[in-house]
Amino acid sequence: MKFFKLPDLGEGLHEAEIVEWHVRVGDHVKEDQLLVSVETAKAIVEVPSPCTGTIAARFGEEGDVVHVGEPLVEFEGAGDDSGTVVGELKKADTTPAAAAADQFIVGAARRKPAQDGAPRATPAVRALARRLGVNIELVRPSRGLLISAEDVQQAARMQAELGDVEPLRGVRRTMAKNMARSHEEVVPVSIYDDADIHDWPKGTDYTMRLVHAIGVAAQEMPALNTWFDGSTLSRRVFSQVHVGIAVDSEDGLFVPVLRNVTERSLEDLRKGLDLMRKDIAKRKIPASEMQGATITLSNFGTIGGRYASPIVVPPQVAIVGAGVVRDQVVAHKGKPAVRRIMPLSLTFDHRACTGGEAARFLQILIQDLQRATL
Secondary structure, eight states: OOEEEEOOOOOOOOOEEEEEOOOOOTTTEEOOOOEEEEEEEOOOEEEHHHHHHEEEEEEEOTTTTEEEEEEEESSOOOOOTTTTSEEETTTTTHHHHHHHHHHHHTTTTTTOOOOOSOEEOOOHHHHHHHTTTTGGGGGSSSSEEEEEEHHOOOHHHHHHHHHHOOOOOHHHHHHHHHHHHHHHHHOEEEEEEEOOTSSSOTTTHHHHHHHHHHHHHHHHHHHHHHEEETTTTTEEEOOOOEEEEOOOEEEEEEOOOEOOOSSOOOOOOOOHHHHHHHHHHHHHOOOOGGSSOEEOOOOOOOTSOOOOOOOOOTTBBBBEEOOOOOEEEEEEEEEEEEEEEEEEEEETTTTOOOOOHHHHHHHHHHHHHHOOOO
């Protein structure tokens, strides 16, 4: 038999959730025919068949999470081992490791061998969980790493009293992982200031002005337009500025990337962002459009809030936040005046850049924003 495994989905994408199967067991498919749609943290990806053949088995149901290198479908007939995409089950190998792998391959996609340090459960406890309608993957052991019958029963009681637990999927799942990774790795510091934008012409595109200002500041203060590797204490400083734009959606947070912002007109940048927003709404945005940001903008002020401590997601070292623009009484030319003020927040990874560099970056950003026109 030949097994088609979930292929490498690109930088940083190690798992995907099955959204919809397009083939059934027994179907004869041709090479490049659509097999399954899967959802990653970046987009919905359509996975084609690598060969012509008949489907002998599917691994996983809609809603299951499959990791890169785990099987998706099995084809009838003999086949040669071709690595991580289509491989043959080696029945001649009788080592314990091979036996565990065989047991996994013929099971459901979500049933994977426990990793070191991961909670475990005996078959009897798993059967109890199934009988009580408890998702064993969401149960945490009260002692050690072995889930007990009491742990499952407690989970069942909580489920009856409080309702079902909803596991995070797709974008929200990856967002949670990225936030935890940031908390573990980044040494964040946030600074705040205001930009007086009262003199902007009517109809000015706030987001594009922010993107332009970030590009100017990043070129003059490149320490914040950087990727940092905490394991090797090394950094990669970029000459081009690729701005990730945080986009809110019902499915979670997407961050498409506007590339080479200092080399493009604001009109071109706006057109590019609008196209990516449409693709996000349809969940058709290519994964490549969500990768490679060197710095990020969170324009949360389009919704609400004045200041924030935005989260830096490695390997980036900085993120700019813009709050709600409001009329405010401030000193202007030595007298009190009502002016339009944009509150700004900047979080940076203090491992990779100094407070002085961050403060100068924010000052350059404000100076560009306070220009009436470009």
